[in-house]
Amino acid sequence: MKATRDAAGPATGAPRPRDARVRLAPPREPRIAVVIPGYRAADTVAEVIAAIPPLVWRVYVVDDGCPQGTGDRAEGVDDRVRVLRNPRNLGVGGATKRGYAEALRDGADVVVKLDADGQMDPAFIPRLVAPLLAGRADYAKGNRFAPLHRTPRGAPPAESRPMPPVRRLGNNVLSFLHKGVTGYWGIVDPTNGYTAIHRAALESIDPARVADCYFFETDILFHLNLADAVVHDVPLPARYSGEVSSLSVRRFLVRFPLLAASRFLRRVGVKYFLQDFNVASLQLLLGLPLVLAGACFGFYRWMAALESGVANTAGTVMFAALPIILGFQLLLSALTYDVMHTPRVPLSARGEDGG
Template identity: 55%
Template sequence: MIAVVIPCYRETAAVLSVIAAVPPPVDRIYCVDDGCPDGTGDLVERECADPRVTVLRHARNRGVGGAMATGYLQALADGAEIIVKIDGDGQMAPRLIPAFVEPIRAGRADYVKGNRFFRPETVAAMPTVRLVGNAVLSFLNKFSSGYWQIFDPTNGFTAIHARVLWLMPLERIDRSYLFETEMLYRLGTLRAVVLDLPVKPVYGDERSHLVPHRMILPLLGRHGANFLRRIVYCYFLRDFSVASLEWLLGPALILFGLIFGASAWASAGASGVEATAGTVMLAALPIILGVQALLSALNFDSANQPRTPIHPTLGDLLDETEEGVGPRTASPTNPETDHGAGGDGGE
């Protein structure tokens, strides 16, 4: 079964046309009214006659991550095999859903996402602020997720296999605009295969709510923390290799060189005697070797991307967990979520 989740917040202008464009291979459509002040959920229930549609409601706004967690859990409980995410603003083409589903069904990927940077024409049409912002986010995401060949991490057109989604800690994934990048970080720790597909977005008169200068510090902090966690988990807890030694030696050598050099410089300044060439080399050489070690570790990391999808082998593992958790037994129980049925054309 293929399911589509549409997080909705102030989407009354386009959500009905988005739903109408979802192609027949999709079996279920979940519209998550994320505490929407203009009543997107009410509009869908009143105006949409598509029997595939179910409206899920949040009493208060939880962000795109919270809306997706609710939609994902409901789709899993209903037995969905592949779950697609599209936005309700009309910037994505639902006709492309089969193209996102096919690589997963064929066993070539665990997670498929859109890439608006694939064609030069698409990049040229992108607003400058979004172009720069997405380029910076893409660069930071390469470090934090380990997917060095993936671009446009904030793209909201995605598809994921249910078996992989079962392993994702949805309750811990960021609820804000970092939801998609957090998904990539979590997928990286699972060694899931991620595939980029070219998409052409449609930009209207809507304005982004993101303020670039206010995002810099939170982004650096979040991606930096994820990068360190990923390195510790992937190179020291789950595995150990030459790259693990380089991750240790690189910073240690650089730190030693900087401390020794600063100490020698201070000592020379206090005594009035210039440092010898040997002292300078003793400070510079560890820094050079440390930088080389880190570059070598990054090169190994970029070549260490997962190549084999994990979802074909996860079926038995999910059935044999100690808690017995699997698609047949889990439920998206959430006391703050009201479930309403849509698709009946209203009263």
């Protein structure tokens, strides 16, 4: 009897040819890109590029309208370098976002932000990207306050001066404020610009909404929290050799509180009233009015007592104090909820699981 044939293949019962087996292509190495925003860094950018380790696939140097020609100094230093030029200065955020866009367009999987002034040691790039490559985080940032347990091979000894005490104190104060703004209560040193971001995290946010100015590091953490991205701290040292910051203290003191307050209110509104409504939402709805009502009533009775010269009774005082105490407890419970519910499952892992 002849073997039957179907329309799509060889005779039924005939052995399958060897070349018909499905051959899976071996997984490629992850593409790690580095973005270097460059402004007034012509004297240091070449040295920074030369120290970038071989695991980096491509380097994007963004000349942010630099009058010193930082982009010109970067050309020809390494075959991996691509120089991008902004016709005018956009700030560290604007330059970094330009590099992010080019890296994504070229197919990068992880993008590291590295400053051009030499304060960030490129030898620590493997340590910085490790949580992302292992699928434990979407965004990793340096932490200059955590102790280093091991120095990577090829890294120079810690010969440069540590962070100046005044700068360290200011960073500690800002760290607490940034935690409330961004929602990442477990991280330290949030203004650290030595960062690495996964492609999935970059694609989950709208870069056009992220600030271009010095607020960039805080603002990108804020947007990542809205997207439920996982952020890890990585102990990394910084090198200080007397560099002068270009940040205007006066402008910072005026603009930062406004930017921080707007991001905090927006995060609370989105996370607890638009994306979800949970026990913390109810605590906020009850706690804030109680505190305000008690404070307003207490102030009114205090002013009335001053005008009349008659002291308020204990019952009147308690009538003002009790809403404040109860409302404060509710707000404290909402804060505890916010601290305990930081994102824990990386966006890249959720994408692979189809979640």
